Structure formats: C-alpha cells, structure tokens
Amino acid sequence: xxxxxxxxxxxxxxxETFLDLLSPSLAGISSVPMPIAATLKSFMKRLLICxxxxxxxxxxxxxxxxxxxxxxWDFSLDRDNVGVIKQxxxxxxxxxxNLPGSLQEQGFGNxxxxxxxWTSGIGVKLLSDPRFAEYINSEEFKCPFWLTPDRYYxxxxxxxxxxxxxxxxxxxxxxxxxxxxxxxxxxxxxDNLAGSCS
Numbered sequence: 001x002x003x004x005x006x007x008x009x010x011x012x013x014x015x016e017t018f019l020d021l022l023s024p025s026l027a028g029i030s031s032v033p034m035p036i037a038a039t040l041k042s043f044m045k046r047l048l049i050c051x052x053x054x055x056x057x058x059x060x061x062x063x064x065x066x067x068x069x070x071x072x073w074d075f076s077l078d079r080d081n082v083g084v085i086k087q088x089x090x091x092x093x094x095x096x097x098n099l100p101g102s103l104q105e106q107g108f109g110n111x112x113x114x115x116x117x118w119t120s121g122i123g124v125k126l127l128s129d130p131r132f133a134e135y136i137n138s139e140e141f142k143c144p145f146w147l148t149p150d151r152y153y154x155x156x157x158x159x160x161x162x163x164x165x166x167x168x169x170x171x172x173x174x175x176x177x178x179x180x181x182x183x184x185x186x187x188x189x190x191d192n193l194a195g196s197c198s
Contacts, residue, residue: 067163072096077108078156089188093160100179109153112141116152 074093076083083089097106110116114127114136127136127143135142142148165174176194178185186196 065166065169067165069161069163070100071098073099074160075103075108076158077103077153078158081156083156083158084186087191088158089160090191093158097159099159103157104149104151104153107151108157109151111150112143112148112152114141116143117154118143118152 073096075095075097076088076093078088095108097103097108103109126132132142176187184196184198187194
C-alpha cells in the first residue's frame with residue numbers, strides 16, 4: 001500500500017503543478033475574474049482527484065481468476081530429443097516432479113563427474129590440478145570453482161498436468177504464466193500445439 005499512497009501523493013503534487021501552470025492563462029483572460037479562476041482551479045483539482053480515485057478503486061475491485069498450478073506434475077527427461085516425434089503430449093508421462101522446483105534438486109539427471117560437459121570451462125581447467133584428485137575420483141565428485149550440484153542435466157524435459165478449466169471461463173482469454181522456464185518452451189493443450197517462445 002505504501003507505493004499506492006506515495007503515487008497518490010505524487011499525483012496530487014503533479015495536479016497542483018498542472019493547475020498552477022493553468023491559472024495564469026485563466027487569469028490572463030479578461031472575461032474570467034481572479035476569484036472565478038481560483039474556484040475553477042479548485043474544482044478541476046477535485047475533479048482530477050476523484051477521477052484518480054475511481055481509477056485506482058477499479059484496479060482493486062476487479063477479480064483476478066486464476067488456477068494455482070504448483071504441486072505434482074507428470075514428467076520425463078527427453079535425453080534423445082524424441083518427445084515431439086513420438087508425440088509424448090498424447091501420452092501420460094511416467095515420472096512425477098514437484099513444481100515450482102528444479103529437476104536436479106529432485107534427483108533427476110546424471111551424477112556429475114570429470115566427464116560432465118559443464119556450460120563453462122573455468123572449473124574444468126582446474127581438474128588437472130593434483131590438489132583436487134581426491135574429489136575427481138570419488139563417489140562424491142566436486143568440481144573446483146562451482147557449487148557442484150548433486151545432479152546435472154542439460155537437455156529437453158517434458159512436464160504435464162491436467163487442468164480443469166471452469167465452465168464460467170468459456171469464451172474468455174486464458175493466459176498461462178510459467179515461472180522461469182529455460183531457453184525455449186513449447187506448450188500443447190490436449191493434442192493442440194498452443195505455442196512456443198524462446
């Protein structure tokens with residue numbers, strides 16, 4: 001609410017400035033006496049403030065209809081990039097994952113090793129340093145320079161969820177908001193390609 005009150009105070013100040021600029025032109029018109037110009041300025045200020053209040057109240061009174069999509073989703077890694085060809089969007093995916101969340105933190109992907117193709121080569125250069133030999137060959141591999149995740153995966157992954165759209169939403173525009181998908185995301189609704197963005 002602080003932002004709204006600050007904005008409101010700023011709006012009032014801007015109205016005052018606008019009306020102060022307008023006053024000399026009103027006073028300069030010989031047919032408008034000074035007391036009437038001041039009354040007109042006061043009326044316009046109240047009118048603009050009322051319009052602003054109506055606008056702000058309209059922003060808060062409209063109900064936003066939404067469906068919370070957090071929770072368990074069906075899921076599958078697409079290591080061989082065959083999901084589109086095999087039409088995975090028509091099948092039930094075999095695994096489950098909780099969203100929001102990353103697939104690596106939930107145990108999906110490969111255990112990192114000295115052979116992992118990291119997105120940056122900085123830490124890999126340090127792997128030849130003898131001081132890190134025990135971490136390279138151990139079960140608990142750690143890459144110098146990185147906070148090494150328990151799992152590593154770069155590639156396509158499929159997420160699937162059945163959503164019941166209320167009948168009252170018929171003929172309304174529905175927006176799907178996804179939180180932080182990486183690089184390229186493609187969406188199917190039932191067996192229809194809905195769109196893609198990068």
